[in-house]
Amino acid sequence: MxxxxxxxxxxxxxxxxxxxxxxxxxxxxTGIHRATLSKIASPRGSNTTTDNLDKLCRFxxxxxxxxxxxxxxxxxxxxxxxxxxx
Numbered sequence: 531m532x533x534x535x536x537x538x539x540x541x542x543x544x545x546x547x548x549x550x551x552x553x554x555x556x557x558x559x560t561g562i563h564r565a566t567l568s569k570i571a572s573p574r575g576s577n578t579t580t581d582n583l584d585k586l587c588r589f590x591x592x593x594x595x596x597x598x599x600x601x602x603x604x605x606x607x608x609x610x611x612x613x614x615x616x
């Protein structure tokens with residue numbers, strides 16, 4: 531799964547500029563709809579376009595790796611096939 535770090539970037543940017551930055555302000559500056567930003571910022575994230583990722587990286591002056599990360603899904607443990615037990 532892809533985990534977006536939009537909330538962390540908002541906090542970092544707010545610290546950098548010395549005032550609170552809202553999703554509404556990011557929406558106005560980037561042209562990304564506020565609802566889309568809210569979905570990206572949710573704990574489970576959402577599906578978004580590379581254009582949106584580009585705009586966010588530009589706004590926050592960060593790399594893609596600072597905005598999103600790959601987190602492997604936890605696969606359920608399955609029993610080893612018969613004859614292959616450790």
